[in-house]
Each structure stands twice: as C-alpha cells, then as structure tokens.
Amino acid sequence: QVQLMQSGAEVKKPGASVTVSCKASGYTFISYGIIWVRQAPGQGLEWLGWISAKNGDTYYGQKFQGRVSMTTDTSTSTAYLELRSLTSDDTAIYYCARSPAHLGWFDPWGQGTLVTVSS
Amino acid sequence: QSVLTHPPSVSAAPGQKVTISCYGSTSNIGNNYVSWYQQIPGTAPKLLIYDNNQRPAGIPDRFSGSKSGTSATLDITGLQTGDEADYYCGTWDSILNTAMFGGGTKVTVL
Numbered sequence: 001q002v003q004l005m006q007s008g009a010e011v012k013k014p015g016a017s018v019t020v021s022c023k024a025s026g027y028t029f030i031s032y033g034i035i036w037v038r039q040a041p042g043q044g045l046e047w048l049g050w051i052s053a054k055n056g057d058t059y060y061g062q063k064f065q066g067r068v069s070m071t072t073d074t075s076t077s078t079a080y081l082e083l084r085s086l087t088s089d090d091t092a093i094y095y096c097a098r099s100p101a102h103l104g105w106f107d108p109w110g111q112g113t114l115v116t117v118s119s
Numbered sequence: 120q121s122v123l124t125h126p127p128s129v130s131a132a133p134g135q136k137v138t139i140s141c142y143g144s145t146s147n148i149g150n151n152y153v154s155w156y157q158q159i160p161g162t163a164p165k166l167l168i169y170d171n172n173q174r175p176a177g178i179p180d181r182f183s184g185s186k187s188g189t190s191a192t193l194d195i196t197g198l199q200t201g202d203e204a205d206y207y208c209g210t211w212d213s214i215l216n217t218a219m220f221g222g223g224t225k226v227t228v229l
Contacts, residue, residue, distance in 0.1 A: 035218070037164075045156075045164065045207055047218040061217050095163055103211035103218065105154040105169035112163050 004110035022096035141208030
C-alpha cells in the first residue's frame with residue numbers, strides 16, 4: 001500500500017536549521033509530487049509548499065520564501081524539507097503528503113515529525 | 120486567520136447528519152477544486168473528499184461533498200462516535216499562488 005514514512009522528532013535551538021525526510025513506498029515516486037504542511041500546537045494546518053518528484057519544480061508558500069528548501073532523491077524515493085533560521089514559532093508537527101499537482105489533493109499523509117525550537 | 124472560513128464546531132447525536140460549510144472567494148474555492156480532510160486527535164489528516172465531490176476508495180458514502188460558487192460543503196450522515204474529529208477544507212488560491220486550508224471544524228457526537 002502507499003505509505004510515507006517520516007524521520008524522527010527534532011529539537012533545535014533558535015537560528016538553527018532542520019531537515020525532515022519523507023520516504024515514499026507503494027507507488028511510482030516520480031508520478032506525483034510531495035507537499036509539506038505543518039501544524040503548530042492546538043492550531044490548524046499550514047501549507048509550506050510542493051515539489052514535483054518528476055522534475056524538481058517547486059511552489060513555496062510566500063511566508064516561507066527564502067528560508068525553506070524542498071528536494072527529492074529519486075534513487076531512494078525520499079523527499080526532504082529544510083527550514084532555516086528557526087524561531088519558536090516554527091515549533092510544530094511537520095507532515096508530508098503525496099499530491100498529483102501543486103493545486104491537487106493530498107493523500108496519503110506521513111505520520112508527522114515534531115520539530116521543537118527551544119533555547 | 121484563514122482566508123477560508125468554516126464554523127469552529129458542530130455537534131449532533133449518533134445517527135444524525137451534520138453539515139460543514141467552507142467559505143472562500145473567486146480566487147480560491149470559486150475557481151479551484153476543493154478537498155476535505157479528517158483529523159482524529161493525535162493522528163495525521165486523512166483525505167475524505169477530492170475534486171469537490173469525489174470519494175477515495177475506502178471512504179464510506181456517509182461522507183459527501185459539494186461546491187456552489189465560492190463555498191463548499193461536507194455532509195456527514197449517519198453520524199458515528201468514530202466521526203469525532205477536526206475537519207478541514209482545502210483548495211488552491213490562484214492569486215496568492217498557495218494552497219490553503221480552512222481553520223478547521225470540530226465535530227462532536229453528543
């Protein structure tokens with residue numbers, strides 16, 4: 001079955017960077033894209049961006065432009081999210097999900113990765 | 120505050136029907152497909168409806184979606200205790216060039 005498996009929880013200091021990975025299985029990786037969404041404690045869902053696994057094209061949320069990078073490794077069917085210059089406001093659960101296009105639906109979702117930013 | 124709005128909570132007894140509306144504008148719901156997600160506390164979101172009214176395999180027909188103009192609706196009939204969750208609408212905004220979600224509606228089964 002289609003699955004996305006994310007890397008484990010991270011604790012970072014303000015100003016640091018974090019990289020979260022998302023390994024896909026059960027489908028042809030390059031036939032879809034991957035989106036990244038985060039959820040701060042007790043809050044709703046916030047879209048960070050989308051990357052095409054076929055050609056690396058990206059769409060980033062305006063709020064994150066300049067400090068986010070999304071990449072993929074087709075040899076291992078893995079997507080990566082890097083977020084730089086972390087502040088306490090970046091403390092959240094980060095999810096990846098499969099998506100057919102930047103404006104498409106999201107299914108399935110990874111289990112989530114908790115990123116805590118604290119001094 | 121989200122560009123897409125829906126009521127913060129709805130409730131009904133088991134077996135009843137709830138309707139969750141999601142309000143947007145011409146740049147998002149009005150000209151793009153809407154999807155709906157269910158998030159049971161402590162778990163990842165799950166796709167319930169895509170392309171306004173399509174159900175993925177395995178989603179019961181108790182869940183249905185529709186869209187009219189700049190608003191979308193999710194109906195849940197035959198409400199069950201397992202339906203207690205937060206529900207989010209999602210779509211693309213063609214002016215902001217970003218995907219967006221509503222703020223979430225908490226469904227409580229009385």
